[in-house]
Amino acid sequence: MTNFDAAVSAADLTKQYGSGDAQVTALNAVNVAFGRGELTAIMGPSGSGKSTLMHCLAGLDTPTSGQVWLEGARHGDAGRVELSGLRDDALTTLRRDRMGFVFQAFNLLPTLTAWENITLPLDLAGRRPDQAFADTVIEAVGLRDRLHHRPAELSGGQQQRVACARALVSRPDVVFADEPTGALDSRSGAEVLGFLRRSVDQLAQTVVMVTHDPVAAGYADRVLFLADGVIVDELREPSADRVLDRIRSLESVARGGRTSVGAGA
């Protein structure tokens, strides 16, 4: 990975919950980098630490140890920031200006219209949206005629698309999406994923997406597999079938591994 141009990277990232007997290690010394202009999918069984990884990368959660870097606009730029040293306000500003988010559900502020939701991060920063770019984004998500509706008046898929538009409109360094299609049917899901894909292809956006769905992972440039807080595998140029195969094999490995560990103890 010598020439790998990363947008976000993490070193020795560890996250533990609780203490003593009840201690859970959600992330175990994870080293990872997410390529600029790539759609990276994170997969893994439930409880493997996917959400925790993403939260730590986004500065929403503080890791127990290890570092996270948000790289500058270009490799080696001055905009490189290490997250663990930052205070809450600095992290907040960072999230506002340099990251975008799409959550699984409950993304939008119910009192704001779709348009106001989309421009909220810019509003918070006191910036005016770049109208031409905003138009491109809105056109891309196909929400032109829904801009002045409240979230309650939008379908689940439309709401997720509004969230995507919001994540993109400020041209963040990276967009984090935690199971963005989790609450959607396959058609709406495909719309959202197609949109994320296009943002990578056409706008060179960096996207990190957690998903359970091999079909969703099929849209990615690269898939990382997480198990018990460790990255156990990765796949480039995946298709849904290849992802599925890999999951099956990982599951058998995991089963085998657990047996062998059990035997060794």
Place this chain on the structure above:
Amino acid sequence: MLRAMLRDLRAHLGRVVMTLAAIVLGVAFVVATWVVSDSAAATVGGAQRTDLAALVHRESEDPTATDIPADVRDRLARLPGVTRAEGVREGYAALVRADGKLGATSWPDAGGTDWDGSQRFTLSAGRGPQRAGEVALEQGAAAEAGLTVGDSARVLLGGDRSDTATVVGVFTYRPAGHELDPAVAYDADTAARLLRPRDAAADVVPGFARIELSGPDERAVIAAAQAELGPGFEVESGSSLRAVREQASHDAADTIRKALLAFAAVALMAGVFVIANTFTMLVTQRTRQFALLRAVGARRRQVRRAVLAEAVVLGLVGSTVGVVLGVGLGLLAMRLLPVAGTVAYAVSPWAVLVGYLVGVVVTVVSAYGSARRAARVSPMAALRTDAVLPRRSLVLRTVLGMLAVAGGVAMVAATSSDRLTESTRALAMSGAVLAWVGVLLIAPVLVVGVLRPLTGVLRSPRPVTRIALRNAVRDPRRTAATASALMIGLSLVCAFATVGQTLTDTTTADVRASVPADAVVLRAATFGTFDDTVRTAAAAVPGVTGLAAPRSGAMLVIGPGGTARDTLFTSLDAAALGSALRVRVTAGDADLRRGVVLDRGFAAEAGLHVGDRVRLRFDAADAAGRVTPVEVPVTVAGLREPSELLHGQLLDDALLPDGVARQGGSVYAVGADAAALRTAMERSFAQRPDVLVQDREQVLDEVLEPFQLVLGLVYVLLGAAVVIAVFGVVNTLALSVLERTRELGVFRALGASRALVRRTVRRESVVISLYGGVLGIGVGVLLGGVMQYVILANPVFAMSVPWLAAAVALAGMALVGVLAALWPARRAARADILAAIATQ
């Protein structure tokens, strides 16, 4: 199930505390009201005279002979069954303050008495007077004059005399029947020498004012006294005198209680809004839980009862704290109150009982609507993720509110003619109150109608204001309830401020129009009147070019139709009207030589017009003191605006028959050189402690002072309602912040800093408070307009808007908004981002 609910209540403790605060404050106010009025009753009733079997007065045809000769006392003292017969002296006496003028606490005509060993006196310091040169002072009078034992006191006496004596004691007085507290007491001999009526000739030595009889058998004493004295004397029994005082104390308590209860009711009303709103929110938050209860088999009635049981428990807890606080507050108020003499403290069981009753009833009534809605939750709601309570639509409420507003306005409008009677006044006032209630009802629609357009108008690029406004209109009913609670107290404050401002402006205009700016005004220092010597002395002061000495009395005005009306007259020198004193004429002219000038309101009521011929009937006393009616025919020369300084119908002094009783307490003088005149007047009256020398502005201040005081008290009392409402704002915000944890988390995740979140909540709070403020001030000023219309018969919109009070109120509301948001904003800023974005 009840246990489950109560445990639940405990889990919501934080939210419950605010509700409790509203109950506690309301109950405390009511209980304090009771304690204050009970204590006032005890203070007024005080300790009763138990040593009095009967009191003898002279009942004489001759008004100059009301005193009782000493031999009458001696005859009574010898009667069988009478153990003590004490003659009580009474005379004009008043303490002179350090500034050389009289104080105003006691009634000077009964200001002096003779010291005796009866229960009349209770020493609080020093001893009783024993010889000439010694005097004992009543506590309140001593305090006003700033005198204590050992000081030298100057006492103004009847018959143009004064006396200087050493204060040897300070006492409190125990009056019998309708007696008033005296200011000074001399030993018997000195009292006989010094005490006499105000205008008595110096050489007259009056007898006793009354004779007190003691004896073991009250009836025997009375019978013996009546038999001995025959007609010409009145014998009152000790028990009837005690009953009189008992009644007086009851009346005092009742008056205070009624006045305070009106304010307590306002506070409670604000409390009802706060409590009801909190219950609505508490119930809304637990919709799922109710659904679950229903799903597992709880019947509607059970759910309803459980919520009501919650209310009862809250009511009881709140009442307990409220009763304790109220007793404390009441006792504190009695301590702080400027009451002369010793204050008695009393806490009746009624106070406690009423406190509990009010607390529980108010809470249960407030919670009833919520209980019914909780019971209507369908069991299905437990299965849905977005369970909402069935909401009553606002339509009925709005329609009722509109009707009330329209009806109220119509009622006020219907009374608008220049003739206001008792019943039209009542109708106008009811109309105003009805419209006020109507506004409370339409408040939720107004929230939408006022705040929503505002979100459009304020196309602020800052999301803070936008989100705050949106959040405020999100649940109009809730915002309205919160703001309404504020509005209740605030609108009344503003109504009173409007009335106060109007009265102040009217009075200021009145006094300034009536009295020339450079006039010198002589006024009686105590209780309104002085004798004719003041007028003659003033007229003799060099430099006087005009002198008006209005004096008032009673008369009947008999119109052309023959109907007679009781009224006051004020007579003065026709030549002085227009120079030393002026009137604002509304019809005809103010030339008293041409006839009587009637008060505009009186003329309207009596249907009299300029040019009408009327007869004035006076009671005139002849030289022997016999009173006969005398009629004087006269023309109505003009009509005038009413005035604080000139009461009733104006007549020329020359028109008045001889022997008509009239009294005056002011003399207005003008001269060529105002400053010189003032100095001359001050010099002339330096030796008259009963006469104050003032200018126009001082007169104005004195006229305004009493209602300034009353207004201040009213503001303080209404403050309780505002404080309760502030708890409501805190409550609403805290609960909506709790409801919005997820939303706040997302907001934070997207890059809203903690400070920004705090600011958003604060702004929402300010929006709600200002909405309540604007509504309260607007409605209050209009209500005040109607109130001053009812009181002063001014047109409704002729009110003076109390701009300063309104500005202060609005700024206060903004501050309330900021303060109320303190805790909820901090809470919101702590919203856990991860918890918010986690899926369930």
